[in-house]
Amino acid sequence: MNDLLILPIIFPLLTAILSLMFRKQLNIQRIFGLIGTAASLGSTLFIFHIVHSEGIQVLQLGNWPAPFGITFVADLFSSIMLILASLTGFLVLIYAISSIDPQKQRRGFYPLYQFLLMGVSGAFLTGDIFNLYVWFEVMLISSFVLLVLGGDRSQMEGAVKYVSLNLFSSILFLVGAGILYGKTGTLNMADLSFKLAQEPESALINSTAVLFFIAFGIKAAVFPLFFWLPDSYHTPAAAISALFAGLLTKVGVYAIIRTFSLIFVKNQDFFLTVLLILSGLTMLSGVLGAASQNDIRKILSFHIISQIGYMIMGMAFFTPLALAGTIFYIIHHIIVKTNLFLISGVVRSIYGTEQLSEIGGLYKKYPLLSILFAIPAFSLAGIPPLSGFFAKFSLIWAGMNIQQYLLVAISMLVGILTLYSMTKIWSEAFWKEKLTESASPVMETARKYRPAMILPIALFAILTLCIGLFAEPIFQLASQAAAQVLNPGEYIYHVLGIQ
Numbered sequence: 049m050n051d052l053l054i055l056p057i058i059f060p061l062l063t064a065i066l067s068l069m070f071r072k073q074l075n076i077q078r079i080f081g082l083i084g085t086a087a088s089l090g091s092t093l094f095i096f097h098i099v100h101s102e103g104i105q106v107l108q109l110g111n112w113p114a115p116f117g118i119t120f121v122a123d124l125f126s127s128i129m130l131i132l133a134s135l136t137g138f139l140v141l142i143y144a145i146s147s148i149d150p151q152k153q154r155r156g157f158y159p160l161y162q163f164l165l166m167g168v169s170g171a172f173l174t175g176d177i178f179n180l181y182v183w184f185e186v187m188l189i190s191s192f193v194l195l196v197l198g199g200d201r202s203q204m205e206g207a208v209k210y211v212s213l214n215l216f217s218s219i220l221f222l223v224g225a226g227i228l229y230g231k232t233g234t235l236n237m238a239d240l241s242f243k244l245a246q247e248p249e250s251a252l253i254n255s256t257a258v259l260f261f262i263a264f265g266i267k268a269a270v271f272p273l274f275f276w277l278p279d280s281y282h283t284p285a286a287a288i289s290a291l292f293a294g295l296l297t298k299v300g301v302y303a304i305i306r307t308f309s310l311i312f313v314k315n316q317d318f319f320l321t322v323l324l325i326l327s328g329l330t331m332l333s334g335v336l337g338a339a340s341q342n343d344i345r346k347i348l349s350f351h352i353i354s355q356i357g358y359m360i361m362g363m364a365f366f367t368p369l370a371l372a373g374t375i376f377y378i379i380h381h382i383i384v385k386t387n388l389f390l391i392s393g394v395v396r397s398i399y400g401t402e403q404l405s406e407i408g409g410l411y412k413k414y415p416l417l418s419i420l421f422a423i424p425a426f427s428l429a430g431i432p433p434l435s436g437f438f439a440k441f442s443l444i445w446a447g448m449n450i451q452q453y454l455l456v457a458i459s460m461l462v463g464i465l466t467l468y469s470m471t472k473i474w475s476e477a478f479w480k481e482k483l484t485e486s487a488s489p490v491m492e493t494a495r496k497y498r499p500a501m502i503l504p505i506a507l508f509a510i511l512t513l514c515i516g517l518f519a520e521p522i523f524q525l526a527s528q529a530a531a532q533v534l535n536p537g538e539y540i541y542h543v544l545g546i547q
Contacts, residue, residue: 057170060166128379136383164194171183177235260312267300294389309533335350337353343404351466361447383508387420390508436516
């Protein structure tokens with residue numbers, strides 16, 4: 049059964065290769081893409097079933113024993129992330145087929161899309177620091193090309209900031225990996241955890257942890273190195289923005305949780321204190337940036353930053369309840385944020401713009417779209433009984449239990465300001481009846497969206513409702529995943545066989 053762990057890598061890789069072989073036949077690429085992403089989703093669901101019923105699964109590629117070979121590890125946390133990645137990839141692809149200009153599709157969209165999904169899956173599965181770096185680079189290269197697909201000036205400007213800071217992050221990551229290898233002679237995560245636990249605390253290891261902390265913080269868009277995100281995520285096609293918004297920053301959050309719960313545990317109190325401070329600043333800077341914007345995707349981009357702050361806050365609390373809340377929050381956020389970006393693309397396809405001052409009247413003309421927007425929007429704001437309410441409530445309760453009242457107050461304030469932003473989009477784009485004079489030319493050229501674009505939006509909305517209505521079993525699952533993360537001994541045992 050362990051051999052199944054390679055499938056989330058193999059399926060997108062084979063699909064990308066087949067897409068390149070038929071690069072001039074778009075219809076064939078679309079079919080391959082749908083089959084490949086559906087197969088990836090099926091494989092991740094099966095992997096989750098095995099992990100949930102039998103425990104942590106480990107694959108040693110080439111039959112080399114750890115720590116000498118390439119190790120793939122699937123615990124509950126990584127298998128949940130795999131399902132979310134493959135589900136997002138499948139539904140966003142359905143949307144992309146109908147929404148992205150065929151000219152852009154011919155420029156390598158389908159193979160690049162699959163390479164990106166392969167990189168994300170590899171990052172969630174790898175049990176090796178160097179291969180985590182490799183999968184990050186696969187994501188960076190494919191995401192950069194997707195970002196500039198079409199070659200608009202705004203895309204190029206956003207891509208320069210995106211690539212520059214992420215390359216800097218990669219350099220820090222690689223330097224940190226080199227120092228770790230020089231110190232310990234290994235880069236296997238389980239082996240690193242075991243060896244560093246035997247090592248006395250040293251300035252070299254602590255400085256290496258800082259390098260990883262900054263590198264992953266950049267990729268997760270944590271304060272103060274988040275400015276690349278709102279400058280780049282609003283520029284490409286909505287389907288590409290949605291995939292980025294749903295997955296890429298979560299890989300950074302996943303890396304922070306994995307490394308600082310498994311490897312760098314000696315001086316953990318210091319880093320958790322830093323995370324406490326940064327989580328509050330990340331929440332505030334993101335939500336205040338969103339409140340000042342007038343473009344739907346820019347508002348949503350800034351809200352990615354503020355919501356990352358919640359996830360980092362749960363990690364900083366580092367209690368079973370808080371970490372379970374963080375995992376639940378990630379589940380909720382990937383579904384909701386991806387959907388909101390898809391809806392913004394529908395708005396653009398109708399009016400040709402996402403500027404709130406230039407659009408309006410969507411509620412009367414498109415009531416179904418309005419309902420589908422309200423579900424994820426008010427879930428993001430934390431309105432009960434939607435998924436966002438339970439995600440925020442669990443983190444707030446965890447904070448109250450350890451008397452982190454200031455951060456709890458900040459998180460509640462950010463929730464109110466998030467509601468303000470979502471209400472602002474609702475009132476301007478959907479509820480107001482008349483447009484300004486400057487918007488009337490836009491109305492004259494308004495066009496309908498393709499019905500196929502609504503299918504993934506509706507499915508994401510249903511998932512949001514289900515997560516809220518069935519929050520208890522999902523939170524129990526998140527709690528089980530958190531318990532595994534907080535018990536690195538179990539991870540080490542399954543990889544190395546060391547108690």
